[in-house]
Amino acid sequence: MAKTGMDLLKKEVLEPGLCVACGGCVGLCPHISFFDGKVICTDSCDLDDGRCYSVCPIAHQTEKTSIDKEPVGKCISIYRSRAKDNRLREKSQYGGTVSALIIAALEEGLIDEAILTSNGNGTSPRGVIAKTAAEVIECSGSRYTSSAALEAFNKRIKEGSPRLGVVALPCQALSLALAKDSQKNSDQEIPEAELTVGLFCTWALKYRPFKGFLNKEDVTESLLRYDIPPPPAEVFQVFTGHKTREYPLTEIREFVQTGCAFCADLTAEFTDISVGVVEGMPDWNTLIVRKKKGKDLVDRAVAGGVLELEELPGENQDHLFEASLLKRKRGKENWDKKKQT
Amino acid sequence: MHTVALDTPGEAHLLIGNEAIARGALEAGLDFSAAYPGNPSSEIMETLAAVAKDLKFYAEWSVNEKVALESAAAASFAGLRAMTAMKQNGVNVVSDFMTNLTLTGVKRGLVLVTCDDPGGISSTNEEDARLYARIADIPLMEPSSPQEALEMTRFAFELSEEIGALCIIRSTSRISHSRGRVVFGQFSERGRRPHVDTSVSMNTFPVLPKHKAALGKLDKAQEIFEESPFNAYTGPDAPELMVITCGTGYLYVQEALALLDLNKRVGVSKIGTTWPLPDKWVQERLKQSEKILIIEEVQPFLEDNVKSIYAQHVSSIGLKTFYGKASGHIPRIGELNPDVIMQALASILEIDVSLRDEGYAEKAKKVVDELVPPRELGFCPGCPHRASYWSIKNALKWDDRDGFVSGDIGCYTMGIWPTGFNQVNSVHAMGSGVGMSSGYGKLDQQGLEQPIISVVGDSTFFHAGLPPLVNAIYNQSSFLLIILDNSATAMTGFQPHPGTGINATGDVATTVDIESVCRSMGTDVTVLDPYDLEDSSKTIYSLLQQSDGVRVIIMRRKCALVQRREGGFPYEMDVKEEACMGENCGCNRYCTRVFRCPGLIWDTKAKKTRIDPVICVGCGVCSDVCPEGAIIRKEVSHG
Ligand SMILES: Cc1cc2nc3c(=O)[nH]c(=O)nc-3n(C[C@H](O)[C@H](O)[C@H](O)COP(=O)(O)OP(=O)(O)OC[C@H]3O[C@@H](n4cnc5c(N)ncnc54)[C@H](O)[C@@H]3O)c2cc1C
Ligand code: SF4
Ligand code: SF4
Numbered sequence A: 001m002a003k004t005g006m007d008l009l010k011k012e013v014l015e016p017g018l019c020v021a022c023g024g025c026v027g028l029c030p031h032i033s034f035f036d037g038k039v040i041c042t043d044s045c046d047l048d049d050g051r052c053y054s055v056c057p058i059a060h061q062t063e064k065t066s067i068d069k070e071p072v073g074k075c076i077s078i079y080r081s082r083a084k085d086n087r088l089r090e091k092s093q094y095g096g097t098v099s100a101l102i103i104a105a106l107e108e109g110l111i112d113e114a115i116l117t118s119n120g121n122g123t124s125p126r127g128v129i130a131k132t133a134a135e136v137i138e139c140s141g142s143r144y145t146s147s148a149a150l151e152a153f154n155k156r157i158k159e160g161s162p163r164l165g166v167v168a169l170p171c172q173a174l175s176l177a178l179a180k181d182s183q184k185n186s187d188q189e190i191p192e193a194e195l196t197v198g199l200f201c202t203w204a205l206k207y208r209p210f211k212g213f214l215n216k217e218d219v220t221e222s223l224l225r226y227d228i229p230p231p232p233a234e235v236f237q238v239f240t241g242h243k244t245r246e247y248p249l250t251e252i253r254e255f256v257q258t259g260c261a262f263c264a265d266l267t268a269e270f271t272d273i274s275v276g277v278v279e280g281m282p283d284w285n286t287l288i289v290r291k292k293k294g295k296d297l298v299d300r301a302v303a304g305g306v307l308e309l310e311e312l313p314g315e316n317q318d319h320l321f322e323a324s325l326l327k328r329k330r331g332k333e334n335w336d337k338k339k340q341t
Numbered sequence B: 001m002h003t004v005a006l007d008t009p010g011e012a013h014l015l016i017g018n019e020a021i022a023r024g025a026l027e028a029g030l031d032f033s034a035a036y037p038g039n040p041s042s043e044i045m046e047t048l049a050a051v052a053k054d055l056k057f058y059a060e061w062s063v064n065e066k067v068a069l070e071s072a073a074a075a076s077f078a079g080l081r082a083m084t085a086m087k088q089n090g091v092n093v094v095s096d097f098m099t100n101l102t103l104t105g106v107k108r109g110l111v112l113v114t115c116d117d118p119g120g121i122s123s124t125n126e127e128d129a130r131l132y133a134r135i136a137d138i139p140l141m142e143p144s145s146p147q148e149a150l151e152m153t154r155f156a157f158e159l160s161e162e163i164g165a166l167c168i169i170r171s172t173s174r175i176s177h178s179r180g181r182v183v184f185g186q187f188s189e190r191g192r193r194p195h196v197d198t199s200v201s202m203n204t205f206p207v208l209p210k211h212k213a214a215l216g217k218l219d220k221a222q223e224i225f226e227e228s229p230f231n232a233y234t235g236p237d238a239p240e241l242m243v244i245t246c247g248t249g250y251l252y253v254q255e256a257l258a259l260l261d262l263n264k265r266v267g268v269s270k271i272g273t274t275w276p277l278p279d280k281w282v283q284e285r286l287k288q289s290e291k292i293l294i295i296e297e298v299q300p301f302l303e304d305n306v307k308s309i310y311a312q313h314v315s316s317i318g319l320k321t322f323y324g325k326a327s328g329h330i331p332r333i334g335e336l337n338p339d340v341i342m343q344a345l346a347s348i349l350e351i352d353v354s355l356r357d358e359g360y361a362e363k364a365k366k367v368v369d370e371l372v373p374p375r376e377l378g379f380c381p382g383c384p385h386r387a388s389y390w391s392i393k394n395a396l397k398w399d400d401r402d403g404f405v406s407g408d409i410g411c412y413t414m415g416i417w418p419t420g421f422n423q424v425n426s427v428h429a430m431g432s433g434v435g436m437s438s439g440y441g442k443l444d445q446q447g448l449e450q451p452i453i454s455v456v457g458d459s460t461f462f463h464a465g466l467p468p469l470v471n472a473i474y475n476q477s478s479f480l481l482i483i484l485d486n487s488a489t490a491m492t493g494f495q496p497h498p499g500t501g502i503n504a505t506g507d508v509a510t511t512v513d514i515e516s517v518c519r520s521m522g523t524d525v526t527v528l529d530p531y532d533l534e535d536s537s538k539t540i541y542s543l544l545q546q547s548d549g550v551r552v553i554i555m556r557r558k559c560a561l562v563q564r565r566e567g568g569f570p571y572e573m574d575v576k577e578e579a580c581m582g583e584n585c586g587c588n589r590y591c592t593r594v595f596r597c598p599g600l601i602w603d604t605k606a607k608k609t610r611i612d613p614v615i616c617v618g619c620g621v622c623s624d625v626c627p628e629g630a631i632i633r634k635e636v637s638h639g
């Protein structure tokens, strides 16, 4: 039987530089760690089969993602949404939907803890645990560098398995889904997340070279959030506590994770709810409700007065589907190309 | 008091060769001794240092061999009998001074003992230091037994004084470390009062006349050697084969001849004075037989020199056939043994020898394999070097730019093996790791992107690490220097060094603080405790990210054996069986497979890790390696 352990993970994903630092394989064992923004194997584990390989979204991208099917995956309904609380919106990426929903889930007792991504405070953003509204708000805003946040999930599960909510990029959501699958035929526990909130994603950046770039630009403050305003702006914005800087997007693309080119999921299809931008309405989010659990949470958040829902304009929805299909196509083409070589 | 200090002439004692050498020096009335430790020579100075106070002479551990010979030469210039001892590599270090000292000569007996390590058993190389006698134009003698080691050393002082030149005694591991019966001689006068005669200038100028004078001294030595009792022939008047040998070769030849019952057919010329050779004596031996077999370890030193005498006198000696290294009968590498010599004898004399049973070696290996557990060369339990390399490995992996370690000489050389996680990439001479890093660290200008770490031990740092560090700082080279400070010259047996605060005879000495030395050169210094794996790994990583100049880390922890001697370790260790993941995904024996402290054992039946309470010293480090917190430490008080 083919060996599906760390050696294969190294060969297929890490050595060719395709790892997108989702963190799925991090925190499971002492051999793989996330250090200074990069996933590193410090030692060889020597086992023929391992969880690290089975949870890697890059290694299993083509097997699971609905490449040729629905543009945005399973879906009950699509809205535009935003947090009611102005102050929350101010700190958030767009409409603050994610933060509002996580706070609601914690407060309603649907989850005990949430796995979010820190702002790193001058170091690489990474997975953290949030239990209170303040801790959730502390993590608001998008850092576009990969954070291996699933490391925190894995570690927390190992420690005692409370009911966890996870804010996940599409690759992270896929990794969680893969973990659940592999759990079925393994005697080791890989418990699933109680709630998954997905983020739309086109690509993420490699932390180390991007940090090197910012250092050269003398940006040393905490990096709170990044944004890419809609075309034709072609700029990349970096928001720190003090000011906003803009760089030509072409300069930044150089730091995009190589592996993102093989990712065929824009909207995080393996989640309960997914959240993204609404083009032209920076104060709002696109909200995809996928599963019953997600619908319950949204209903409660609306009933509790923390979330506003509106219909997503048709034009925006068309645009989203188009973008999503484009990413599927691109990911598939790149895989096919890779397989040929 | 050590046996060697007993004033009991005529009495016999069991001494190892190195103790016999020390005794020989004492009998010669040694006034001054200086050495740098190195296997297989270290016991000479250790023995001398142990009796120096009682017998009122001076003994020191010097920072390196060159300084040791220089100090000893100064004592000789001041009218004292002086000696230095070293391993073969040390002779390389002293060679520059030695080839100059030849031209000035000496005032009082000055002897250099080199203990070579054929086979490189405890060395980084295999080298024959005898060649330096030719390079430096100084006499050389090679003992074949501890008794002869004593006598030759004693005589070397007389010879040195008689001809006014440094003399070399060359021993090898098997002579230095084998124990034999040694009959003591008389102690001669000691307690000379030093005085430097300022009316004579001790320098090498004018060079040519002084070189000529040095050769004259050699000629004189040769004359003396013609009559030396250290050269002897045994065997029939006209043997079928003449064996010419020296040092350990003589012992193996005797054994081989006895085993093959060849004493009536083969003659043995044993030469103790191997440079310059006793020309006439050798000619006579060559005339005795048609076939000549020359037996010695490592270089064909004796062989080439005998052949040179033969070539010069071939018309009077007649045609001979030579066997030895050039003919392929004697190996050019490694130690000799009776088997090798028996094979050579058998092939030359065309006799059959069945050395041993066909499958004997295999059968013996099988028996041994069952009795002896497999054991790799590795660091001791609790060794701070294992911990240091662990952190270096983590930092280099995290860094992920294919960084590497340029290594040096000491216990930590074992970093080239799994015990040091194969971290060390290169090892050469003392201090070379720093020198090479100085070079690597300049290659960034041509596009080298890999980070460089240089590791050097505390003793090696003082020995030969300072000049390359100065070079690196001066030339703005860029690398991370990690000084593995275990506060001992552990590899060679815990001799003190300038950083330890004590001297060879156990008195308090001025401590030369490595940290201040580095700081004074303008580098930043960070001191780490290697047992703190997390802090060490992270600090090494963060210093690797800087690329401006030489950065210094001192990883300071006493050698585990010293810590043990000084009161032991703080913990009693145990493994929580239910927490140990063993071979499962999530660990797979991280502690016994990767970290590999011998105090940890893998219970193959229970499939759990255990602590071996006999081997584990209780340093507690492995507790921080286990991902499950299964290895627990309990504080113990030492009563
Ligand atoms: C790398 C990345 C790429 C993205 N690309 C797109 C895109 O192409 N199109 C699009 O519509 N939306 C994209 N998003 C999502 C978008 O930026 C917002 O996160 C989303 O719209 C939710 O907005 P919000 O106001 O509700 O977020 P907030 O309420 O501010 O919450 C943001 C959440 O994002 C999490 N987060 C921050 N950084 C990371 C990270 N590096 N990795 C994982 N989680 C993180 C935080 O934990 C926080 O909970 C991307 C997000 C990331 C992190
Ligand atoms: S993509 Fe995720 S699972 Fe795959 S190697 Fe990288 S961190 Fe591990
Ligand atoms: S593009 Fe895909 S692989 Fe890359 S960060 Fe986004 S979800 Fe992960």
Ligand code: SF4
Pocket: B575, B579, B580, B581, B582, B583, B587, B588, B589, B590, B591, B592, B608, B609, B625, B626, B627, B628, B629, B630, B631
């Ligand atoms: S590292 Fe810990 S869990 Fe793994 S085998 Fe050793 S004791 Fe057991």
Ligand code: SF4
Pocket: B381, B382, B573, B597, B598, B599, B600, B611, B615, B616, B617, B618, B619, B620, B621, B622, B623
């Ligand atoms: S405590 Fe652990 S690392 Fe230290 S000696 Fe014992 S087994 Fe080895």
